[in-house]
Amino acid sequence: MTAESRTLRDRQTAATREQILEIAMHQLGQGPRGTFSHESIAEAAGMSARTVYRHFPDRASLLQALWERLREATHTRFPITEDEILPMAQTVFREFDANETLVRAVLNSPAGTEVRERGGVEGRAAFTQSLAPIIEGLPEREKSRIIAVFVSVYSAPFWQLLRDRGQLSAPEAEKAVSWALETLIHATKSITGPRLVEVKKKK
Structure with a gap:
């Protein structure tokens, strides 16, 4: 040939x-x-x-x-550092609104649920990395719970809940997800702060 x-x-x-x-x-x-x-x-x-x-x-x-393909169409990205979490969440929610028809169809489709689970895998890996500095020293089960909450908030289903059940406008939903994630970050740091000091002392 x-x-x-x-x-x-x-x-x-x-x-x-x-x-x-x-x-x-x-x-x-x-x-x-x-x-x-x-x-x-x-x-x-x-x-x-x-x-x-x-x-x-x-x-x-x-x-x-x-x-x-869906990730590219909606410009979905995941944070790899703590500083990226809040601004990227707002950007992702803005993209969900820009691609609302497709996102809603995928959310309500059995096959779409399977597709989105690939995003869950990627999201868990990203938040494991971005949250690593502030969950250091926690038991693995506790780390998993914290990561799971962040992944759930940073998601299309949470966007849909804010827009529909919460009856928020697109800009309000962006502010809400940013507030929720910021609150989670502060709460996580309040848990891990004392433990990090103990870990560092032991080292």
Whole structure:
């Protein structure tokens, strides 16, 4: 096979993968009304299910690719330092509002829930890193609980609760999530402060 033919094949492969993801994202955007499977994607794309499986051998690999696509579409980012937590939360909530139709559809879709769980994994890893300096010395179970609360607040479901059940406007929701996270940070520091002193003394 020549270099030119390999390049053409690579472009065709990339185009097919992109088509699959575009259709899958569209199906996610239909919310609970839509269908979502390798077979339904193949039918909508006018290709065989075997082709979809060739690019995404299982549901997990397809969901991971869709999470990455959703993350880019909504500009979702996670903080890796304590200083990034508050400003990034406001930015993420602003992006949820800018992509409200898609975000709400994903929140209300069974497949969307699976996609978002990929974000949960990424979020837990990020908050484990960003909170590390202020949860040092705590028992592992306590660390896990604190991280879980931060991840839950820094999320689309929490955004939806503030907008719908809390009846907050978009700017008010941004301020609310910032206040909630700032309060959590102060509360965590009040717990860990004395323990950090003890840990450092022992060292």
